[in-house]
Amino acid sequence: MQRPATRPAEASEKAALPAPRPSAGDEPGGGHHAFELPRVTALLMHALPRFVEGVIAPVAVFYAALVLLGLNGALIAAVAWVYGGIIYRYVRGHPVSGMLLLAAVGVTVRAVLAAATHSAVVYFLQPTLGTLLVSISFLASVPLRRPLAKKLAKDMAPIPEAFLQHARVHQFFLRISLLWSMVLFANVLISLWMLFNESLGMYLWVRTGLVAGLGAIGVGVSVWGFKRCVRRVNGEPARA
Template identity: 50%
Template sequence: MTLLAAPPEAPAFELPRFVSLLRHAVPRVLEGMILPVAVFYVGLVLGGFTAGVVVAVAWVYGGAAWRIVKGRAVPGSVLLAAGMVTVRAVLALLTGSPVLFFLQPTLGVFCASAAFLSTARLRRPLARRVAEDLVPLPDQVLNKPLMQRFFRRQSLIWGCAQFVNGSLSLWLLLSQPVETYLLVRTSAVAVLLSGAALVTLADFRGRLRALQRGA
């Protein structure tokens, strides 16, 4: 590892290895993005739409309960997700409409796209805020001009990727059965977002190497 220069009042920071950063980020991505869809689909296949909704709600609340049992703080994002999935589940079960259950997340994707794009030129674009949750880097690293340019660039990339994601998801949701929606959307979005993630990881790795060289 390489020690990065720090302000006089701060200790030198030892830049973690890239693999360590991945170990920190991957579980959060799995918990928040991949496993919720997987458990809903399992419930849907085994017991129908109602079972899928119940399993999805149980997954979110189970994650919060597990943290409480372990004596860990429940992140605000988990509490927000619990509230949102509850409202979605109630509306979907009362109306019997799967569209209502999936429409809010799809609209949320468009909001995320707009947020990435609209903050790309700000001092703290949304891409940086996301990175701060996923990657343990101090402000002395995040505030470097090289990293600021990286976050602006990534805000544009992810804004465009999420717009394509939302457009595809909305079309599938309104035109296909829920089983087809889940299978096709999950596969297509996985390819789309994996491609964007690979671009981000390659760019990020390049920025870390530049920081290690003292850029």
């Protein structure tokens, strides 16, 4: 069976992404692959479709179905959207993005809790419990030596597999997975305290700002650390 031709959108996306920078280590018998970090705009264009699919779309589907079908219909629609996307990619042989997998974890928790109660507090508690599960997932990936941050990084940028297999790079993603576990756990603590001690209005506005600030710090540290890691790996002499 012949593989279908590359769609124009996919071709343009590949053309927009810079190729890895070759080095002496890329020659036969070389020791490692150098990697040139893509421009920020290229990273954003590569990650945006995955962010929309795994984060924005499930929320949009939920609220649209909530208006049209009520709470139960919204829950069914959100779950169907996320798991339908995973099944579609699996059947077509496409990789399932880390964001979509995390969205599946979150939407499952929210659906189960919302089906059990219609309490406003429990409704707003659901995303926080989903965040807690994601935090645990990041933490559990560290001792398993399968850092979840590496999976997400592959969704965000076209990083060569040979570069990802470098020991220093793998160690970096282990540390970043631990960092994001702590960032998300802090998110959970802030959200729980405000949910049970402040009004819902205060919770929605202030908590959103605090969580966004924590996320921005985590992203900044991750990007800075990755650039530093790239420079170190690219600066290593190629082994004969």
